[in-house]
Amino acid sequence: MVNPPSDVARPTAADPPRTARMLAQVREATLAGRRAPMAPRPVIGQSWERMLRDGVDPDRDVRAGLLSAEEVRRRREESPLRHVLPVLREGLLSVADVARHIMVVADADSRVLWREGSPAVLRRADGLGFEIGADWSEAVVGTNGVGTPAVVRRPVQVFAAEHFVRSHAAWTCAGAPVTDPRDGRLIGVVDISGPLESMHPATLAWVESVARLAEARLRELHLGSLEQLRSVAAPVLARLDGRALVVDRDGWSAAVTGMPYVRRITLPKSLSLGRRWLPGLGMCAVEPLAGGWLLRASAETPDGTGRLVLDLSHPERRLLTVSDAGGTWTREPSERHAELLYLLVAQRAGRSAAGLAEDVFGDPSRTVTVRAEMSRVRRYLGALLLHRPYRLREDAEAEVLLPDDPRDLLPRSTAPGIAVRRTAHGTR
Known part of the structure; x- marks a missing residue:
């Protein structure tokens, strides 16, 4: 089997029909378990594996119920992305319309909240169910430029038959996740989509750069609002x-x-x-x-002892509950924080930053990223979390509630330390 090209954008732009046929052959052979002319790109092959495991049917164009107009309105009002729509429009729409593409903005659940661009392409998108309020997550519509970036948390371009569902094979899309610059939490995905023949090799870099501009604008807005609050707070705290x-x-x-x-x-x-x-x-x-x-x-210093329960029993939900003498609180940690907390509970002796980087990223050199994430975890765990090495307090009780099927342990996580524990012996 030939290794996949690192970038299929250029051959696709040069000869869209030929590249589309080649990608279709790769998908059909891969899904049938036959020898393919070349391997799918890793990001696509891994997505297809998730689709097959989750039972997504490539021959069935499944469409979840659209959100009501009222629910779309509510999500728009609550989404931080509403503040950066001017940035997205200015960066993407003028070129998208000329290039016969549309701009799609989805929330963290991959629900389409805004959709603008070429009227002709909008009509074609309607035929695919790519509408306002639609659920475009991988679990519903397969590999695509909205749901897949939301899972892997990096920009992804999906060409023609790289889409898992066959009815999407004439489509191409490039999506980039938009994260909250304050804490790294996923807040949505911005996507450029359209017919395969209108794709350009630079589309993915273009979309990613605009997504980063949107994050920079969100950071500016946050700092400005804190400065305004600081001016209100100063005379209050002085007294x-x-x-x-x-x-x-x-x-x-x-x-x-x-x-x-x-x-x-x-x-x-x-x-x-x-x-x-x-x-x-x-x-x-x-x-x-x-x-x-x-x-x-109060004048009393909070006690660091307590009990921590990390509930991972439901594949689509994560819940952290901490109790101590002062009371009980609950929050939903991000998937990355859930990975780190699970690994710390599983390894009570502790892990170095390099060890956690290897567990989470498969790369022990990514210690800066790990330290930044652990600093965020410490903000809510406080004295329960120690470092050098990172570990939970020895006198703190800790429990993980696991799913019945070991494969459902943080199913969207790609962390090696989680993947190796998705066996009956590894998770119990």
């Missing part, structure tokens, strides 16, 4: 004694007094006025401020 901080609605610190600077506090989804127990602070008096909260912590 207080003891430990206190002012945070925005998402828990990001604008100003601190009487305590070391804390970058972010984990807030419950329904925080309200009164006395509340908060991770890392303990019991606090909570008061609303314009654009955020004033948190006045």
